[in-house]
Amino acid sequence: MENNFLITYLILLPLIGAFGLLFINKEKASAIRYTGLIFSALTFIVSLFVYFGFDHSSSDFQFIHKFEWITGLNIFYFVGVDGLSLLLVLLTTFLTPLTLISSWSSIEHKIKEFTFFMLLLETGMIGVFVSLDLFLFYIFWEAMLIPMYFIIGIWGGKERIYAAIKFFLYTMFGSLLMLVAIVWLAVYASGSLGYFTTDITKLYLVAPTITKDIQIWMFLAFGLSFAIKVPLFPLHTWLPDAHVQAPTAGSVILAGVLLKMGTYGLLRFNLPLFPDASLYFAPYFSVLAIIGIIYGALVAMVQTDMKKLVAYSSVSHLGFVVLGIFAMTQESVQGAVIQMINHGLSTGALFLLVGVIYERTHTREIADYGGIAKLVPFFAFSLMFASLSSIGLPGLNGFVGEFLILLGSFKSGVLNSWWFTVFAATGVIFAAVYLLWMYQRVVFGEVKNPSLNGLKDMNAREIFVMIPIFIFIVWIGIYPSTFLKVSEKTSAKIIHQVFNPVQTAEKLINNR
Template sequence: MTDFPFLVAMIAVPAIGAAVVAALPRGRELLAKQLALAVSLVVLVLAVLAAVAFDTGGDRFQLTHSWTWIADFGVSFAVGVDGIALVMLLLIGVLVPLVIGASWEDGPGADGGAPDADGGAARSRSMRFFFAWLLLLEAMMVGVFAATDVFLFYVFFEAMLVPMYFLIGSFGGPRRQYAAVKFFLYSLVGGLVMLAAVIGLYVVSNSQLGEGTFAFDALRQLDIDPGVQKLLFLGFFVAFAIKAPLVPLHTWLPDSAAEAPVGGAVLLVGVLDKVGTFGFLRYCLPLFPDASRYFAPMVLVLAVVGVLYAALLAMGQSDMKRLVAYTSISHFGFIALGIFAFTTEAATGAVLYMVNHGIATGLLFLVVGMLIARGGSRQIGDYGGVAAHAPKLAGAFLIAGLASLALPGTNSFVSEFMVLIGTFPERPVYAILATGGIILAALYILLMYQRTMHGPARGVVAPVADDEHTPSGAAAPAGEPTGAGATAVLTAPVGTAVRFSDLSRREIAVVAPLVVLILVLGVQPQLLLDFIEPAVIATLSDLGATR
């Protein structure tokens, strides 16, 4: 079973599926959805089988396959996973089918994204390409976590920008073009800086080994001069810090996450941003150990500033999607803190946090998208008393919020606790300061939940005067959700109940797996820790850390 090319298949299947979905004729949007869902489920099955085949007590990198790609430059199409990469592949396998399911009924535009401007033909075309871009993004995300050749990693790192750019720019909100360009430019600049460091690594390997190589195992054996290490470290670090993102390189994320369609936002914050923190662990620490220790105090300061600064900004947001984006920046500060504390417990907690954050924030973004699809507004102040009309939606919102603030019993608590308890013995000041982020998280999450779900009905939930409602048979306002699952917002005369629909069976099927994972991993984190801890120990041993 271990000889089966699981990783190659996980890259090839969604890439081929994307091409097939995009090539479908107009008017076949239902088939496009069905094919996209089927392909994503195949990838999920492959990810689960790969986890079953993975031996937690075996070699560091497993399920490896390699083919020569550019022989003259020592480039190979080489893939393999350690426990850190494997749990990220499992996260991708879980999230993509749920994103497709969440976008099934209404498609792009249902959550405030770009509405169709030219009728059914445009909707059919956009639906096909929307799901095709999602599948291509899945292939690129798998590739970036599975690559064991540094040049191949760089190729996937840059290539995954393209589908996300089009998901934001073609299917996002009113400021989608600005957000897409900002996302692309930030990421591209970071990638170009990293390319210079990749070339530098090749030159160093050529001088020490007699021939250049991009193979990770060969590169981590190099004895690089500490001064050169610092320069190469910074090249990789800038790219990963932008992607993570760490303050002050974070400003692209709130715009991108707010304007992206909810499905795109889930994958952007839930998976793509983890490439940055994954890069710290996979490349910065093992390849540049001296530089990592030298720059660790700077990174720890940035991490703690990010935890507190982003949490304060989240409290001041009136846009729900921007608020969730800022909470993610704060959480990424915790992850970076755990990585650069250089202890096994903190780093293991950081990797677990990468997965748990994707689950909790993925659910939060999905529920927020469902709320926006019903109310037609992203503003917190436009909602109130939703729980009385949609108790299932309110319940899912509550669980997602409690997981995001790391309530004991939810998955995020275990990872956040491990980060703090692992950091404190070595870096007590940073751990104490970061604890303030927990208090702020409780405030911004509970305030958002209280204002939207409870209290008197108001805004899009409250009844309105007779002269304000849409006459019977009139068309809904542009951009309002219509059809199956649509809600009567601002249409009821005074004295009548406003219909704010609860979760449909399809939506329940989308949120239920994430709710289950939040609860199961909250009480049984060992399911993932068995994969993560051996890989973390091996990574820190490259760094020379013994604790």
């Protein structure tokens, strides 16, 4: 097969940028900022090439680049994208430059280190989405923790150290069990293939032949690590700490991309690799997802801190995604995929906006605000727009995802009960309650807090960051087909893999 280097460029560009930064004097702040921005923007441009070269009519992995990396273990450097990962890669490359612009003035000390870690993080995130070898995937998955840990720990809020360690330990705990499962899979594959492999295209064929008892354990080992990342109730407790303490750019990336890695992992690995266990666990995970939807919404409602409110809303929104995944219908999985993108855009926008106002007033307490609509009209409008998108107003992006998920879960044969849909739908209502209520308290009414009087509206840079996000929010809301068609074949393939596991290890052995 012809190797295509495009994805490798995508991984390498931010990395080169990060190491290039090391040669810039740390006093030259704007040179550092521009270098970071240029490299992340270049990465975005390269990802557009991938998008335009992508063949929507195929469910296969495309832009494959593969060479043997560790010969003794048959570990390959194997990257490529399909519809699912392409969308997430685009989300990553889209959000990273925006977050860099958004931290133009909010990050003032150790700019060089900050930009370095942001670029490293981008490499890690892209790597996670494009890796088609479990070993490679795991390396990116873990390595990405390091920059995020520093971003929370160095530039975060008051409780940053606690939050950073909690974030690290939680994720590490889950992923190490996944490591054992990966090794187990590699050894199992050597039993039927005659050689170790962590290549997922081969494991897709081999892993479903594992007996159901063991599949259940494997599912849990992978699932735990992804469920922590999502985060699925009751494993979500790291999230409010990490989100609230992280600097704005960190929160946006955490919410926008890192959480998606959990749901991506479920779709990419859990469902196709362990189909029997997936069908077995679908109702349980769906129940947890629904508890997450309602619990996250209720807790968000009583928050007094805007950032915490948005953080808990993530728990609720990601619950929808998990429900969509485990309903296992074409609509629900498509809804889940589009909802991942939506959440990245709308929650990313909300975090950015909270960051914008925090930078001016240094408070995130809802009670400290009130009546700022007159003072900062642009901000008020943007916040309204982002909130409505998050709530799921028809015509904006959130509606498309949630509607598809609810529709899919309603007719799901796996869940086989419309109660799931009923409970999940309440989440939409709650979302309207907590977001609009926050909006009302922050933006409307009289200005009670005198220190707000000199408040400046969003400047050109901040507006420039919001515009592209809003364009996509409207685009997905009005014409979702652009994005749905990218992932359509992939979603269908994943569902097909669950219901008709290809139990043909022998065929593979003969073909090797």
